[in-house]
Amino acid sequence: MANVWHKKSNRRIADLDIGNCLMKDGETIKLHEENVMKNTKKLQNSLVIKVFGDNILAYVINSKIKRQWLYLGKFNLTWLGKGWILCSFEDEEALDLVLSNGQWFVKGQIIGVEKRSTSFTPDSLKGLTTPIWIRMPSLPLQC
Template sequence: MENVLENSRKLTNALVIKVFGDNIPFYVINSELRRQWSGFGNFRLTMLGKDWVLCSCENAEIMDSILYEGPWFVKGHIVGIDKWTTSFSTNSLKGLSALVWIRLPNLPLYCWDDINICRIASLVGKPFLLDGNMIQWNRREFARICVRINLDEQLPLGVWVEGDSTKFYQRVEYEKVSKLCFKCCKIGHLMVNCPVCKSAEVINKTGLPDPVVNSDVLKVNSEVITNVDPEEHGYGPWMQV
């Protein structure tokens, strides 16, 4: 136990990092992150396996700068970051988060202000950065905001927005999310490697009927939408920018 406590003490200012891209060599990750974080101070990167990287920072200030600034990308792929804890496992994404730019297409004009955009985006993740350029654009195709999302949770297709006298469903689109499963809608794998699909295959081998998805009735945030276009409201490439 003394050794465990000593090892944990050495990792007080350590971060665990995962790049959500396929077959990215460690030397590329090391080079890209060192270039982006060069102004923060001294840190050391160590490969842990299963595409995980340990970032040992010289002090807490450097760790906080890396953790709370961003968003960070390696070759266009999202970088998930979390503080190291004794509960960390390379087999789980629990606790891992990343800053992701989202778009709110066709946002009603009466919601087009900083406060309402942030409140709507907070239903997806914690608002972090607001694209100031969008207020100056000569068009209102979409609002754009950066939010921190938990990478072990399902990405919402959209959110319900309810005011004093109106209620509408706001779609959400995600930028630079390369590894997104359109079966379970989680970041980190594609449909061919989806654990939900594999579970369905196991059930099918027992002789039970295949699961049926009714494209005419979809549930979103405990609300039922009928007679919808599955391409507009179902999981698919249209969620990505």
């Protein structure tokens, strides 16, 4: 039995038997358009979320989000790295409810929410929003 803690050696693409998955140049992998379309459809009702502030363990974030959004029906959380989580819902209504009903928190830390797009990159915070309330006592009525 192999020891799972040992790092596996890298394999060169040229050494793999990948049959008809290469382009004519022999170096570029072909994408199967039907698989890309199927995966795009699966991601249609997805959000990317990020918990800001202190580092919180993944299992804690997972349990807190699932508890808060339990009423939305089935959804799946996938860890993307760099603190980002993909949240895929079964229907668009659940996605819209998250986007419109919240200030969402995990252990007092605010959650940024963005509808997943093809331009998403884990290195950017562009487009990430969360509604917040700001209290300004004694603000003049005209303001």
